[in-house]
Amino acid sequence: MSCVERPRVYLTTPLSSKIALFDAQAKDHKDKQSVNPFSNETVHGMNKPQFSKDEYGRPLKGSLSETRGFKATAQVCKEMLELCELIDHYGEPLFKPGEKDNDPRKVISFGDLFTMYTIISDKLVGMLLRARKHKLLDFEGECLFQRRDDHVPIILLKPIQEIRGDFHQKIDTAMLAVKENERRASEERQLYCMSDDDAKSET
Numbered sequence: 420m421s422c423v424e425r426p427r428v429y430l431t432t433p434l435s436s437k438i439a440l441f442d443a444q445a446k447d448h449k450d451k452q453s454v455n456p457f458s459n460e461t462v463h464g465m466n467k468p469q470f471s472k473d474e475y476g477r478p479l480k481g482s483l484s485e486t487r488g489f490k491a492t493a494q495v496c497k498e499m500l501e502l503c504e505l506i507d508h509y510g511e512p513l514f515k516p517g518e519k520d521n522d523p524r525k526v527i528s529f530g531d532l533f534t535m536y537t538i539i540s541d542k543l544v545g546m547l548l549r550a551r552k553h554k555l556l557d558f559e560g561e562c563l564f565q566r567r568d569d570h571v572p573i574i575l576l577k578p579i580q581e582i583r584g585d586f587h588q589k590i591d592t593a594m595l596a597v598k599e600n601e602r603r604a605s606e607e608r609q610l611y612c613m614s615d616d617d618a619k620s621e622t
Contacts, residue, residue: 486600493593495549500586502546503555505535507579523578529558530569547573555582 478484509532510525536543544563550556558573 481600481603483604486597489593489596489600493590493597496586496589496593498542498546499550499553499555500582500590502536502543502550503575503579503582506532506556506573506575509535510573510575513574525575526572527575528569529563529571529573530565532573533565533569 478488506527507525510527512522513519513524513526514522533543547556547558547563551558555577556573556575558571560568560571563571
């Protein structure tokens with residue numbers, strides 16, 4: 420009676436899938452360390468990492484750092500929008516009625532704004548500097564201080580409807596990117612957990 424070789428079914432078992440996943444992750448980590456000048460690898464002869472203009476100085480796509488960055492972007496946009504909403508609501512038109520009725524700009528003193536904003540947050544000066552950088556508002560001086568600069572006017576440069584539209588779009592874009600990264604990470608965790616559960620059931 421001749422012996423018939425049994426097919427190697429174990430090569431396609433979930434345990435082999437888990438091993439393949441682990442090997443892939445180990446190889447990916449080794450490849451990243453080979454171009455990381457701060458790793459234990461020898462720097463001499465190390466290939467210089469290549470980055471495109473858009474990738475330079477940015478976290479890896481899909482990484483936790485990128486997700487945290489998107490969350491921070493959404494939060495900062497919400498705070499800047501809140502600041503602009505406050506100036507629009509409590510500020511006054513920059514010009515008297517009849518002078519320049521088509522001018523959408525509004526103005527409020529730093530002292531009045533500081534009094535109202537401390538109820539919401541203690542980061543008014545930082546938010547003012549950030550909003551000025553985004554050309555949403557303007558004021559004189561580099562940094563404002565309570566009491567000394569209470570008289571300084573803060574001018575909202577754009578209509579609030581335009582600011583709302585821009586920031587809602589930025590917030591939505593950032594949160595969609597967060598959800599996409601979290602979905603991808605969840606799928607990877609599920610794949611790993613499924614492989615782990617299958618391996619335990621075999622033993």
